[in-house]
Amino acid sequence: MSSITIKSNKFQSTWAYLQLMRPANIVxxxxxxxLGYAVAGAVTVGISNLNFMTLGWLILATTGLYGGGVVFNDVCDAQLDAVERPERPIPSGEATLSGAIALGTLLLVMAIIAAAIVSQLSAILAIIVATCALTYDKWSKHQTILGPLNMGLCRGGNLLLGVSAIPSAVGNHWYLALIPIIYIAAITAIAQGEVQGGKKVTGMIAIALIAIVIGSILSLGLLPEYTLLITLPFLALFTALVLPSFIKASINPEPKLIQMAVKAGILSLIVLDATIATGFSNWIYGLLLLALLPLSRFLARLFAVT
Structure with a gap:
């Protein structure tokens, strides 16, 4: 076998394992x-090397949590994907099952260690998120109600992980985790039909949950530390990106339209986070967070999102 062929095979293998991690979703x-960093007040308490180090460790932790969680999702779905999605890395043979298990384990362990460097509370939150992710992968994703709720808990816990940049802030702002819980529940609910098609009633429930999310953001204006007015352009962008695709998938729940709605919903998480973060900080920070969207969309062209 020539050296060129060996290098090509190594590249394909590396690419396959990157696909398992869903890089666009990790962003x-x-x-x-x-967002959690802004909610905790870390943006406004002043810039320091300690703040940047804390933020870096938490980003490394969430990279491991999300990457490890989705890798184990494909591990648990390996037999099903062999029938329904044979092009995926494991059933196609581009990635091995044992290799995926090793990668997923490494990522989750890395996440917990990185979180522990920040604080004991951060480590506990990372363990909770990892447990919720594995529970979803193995069992609850097949449950109509518990599946969306479980996935939402992963995202809500991830937000609180960001808030734990200042541990004392978690107790004061824990309720904000309900917003991503509801939003992810909406995405997960409509995603249940992305292979064989869904039901109109599921789409309507998802739209109702999106409406609750929008109403919840508007209600944050009642908080003395939240400035609602500067968030409205961000909220309008979020609504324009999400609602049309969800409505189309609800009216005509075909697999292709549902997959488009799921993709739009996942990528719009950045816009949702930017919207909320703006109210707790300022519009400049919101724009900086929103700058992650082009990166996520670029990666979505290279790697699968769902």
């Missing part, structure tokens, strides 16, 4: 951490 998890 949206970074946005959760940046």
């Amino acid at each position: 949206t998890a970074w946005a959760d951490i940046l």
Whole structure:
């Protein structure tokens, strides 16, 4: 075998394992951490090397949590994907099952260690998120109600992981985790039909949950530390990106339209996080967070999102 062929095979293998990690989705998890960072008040307490180091460790932690969680999702679905999605890395043979298990384990362990460097509370939150992710992968994703709720808990916990940049802030802002819980529940609910098609009633429930999310953001204006007015352009962008695709998938729940709705919903997590973060910080920070969107969309062209 020539050296060129060996290098080509190594590249294909590396690419396959990167596909398992869903890089575009990981960027949206970074946005959760940046939102939590703003909610904790770390943006306004002053810039220091300690703040940047804390933020870096938390971003590394969420990279491991999300990457490890989705890798184990494909591990648990290996037999099903062999029938329904044979092009995926494991059933196609581009990645091995044992290799995927090793990668997923490494990522989750890395995540917990990185979180522990920040604080004991951060480590506990990372363990909770990892447990919720594995529970979803193995069992609850097949449950109509518990599946969306479980996945939402992963995202809500990830937001609180960002808030734990200042541990004392978690107790004061824990309720904000309900927003990503509801939003991810909407995406997960409509995603249940992305292979064989869905039901109109599921789409309507998802749209109702999106409406609750929008209403919840508007209600944050009641908080003395939240400035609603500067968030409205961000909220309008979020609504324009999400609602049309969800409505189309609800009216005509075909697999292709559902997959488009799921993709739009996942990538719009960045816009959702930027919207909320703006109110807790300023519009400049919101724009910086929103700058993750082009990166996530670029990666979505290279790697699968769902």
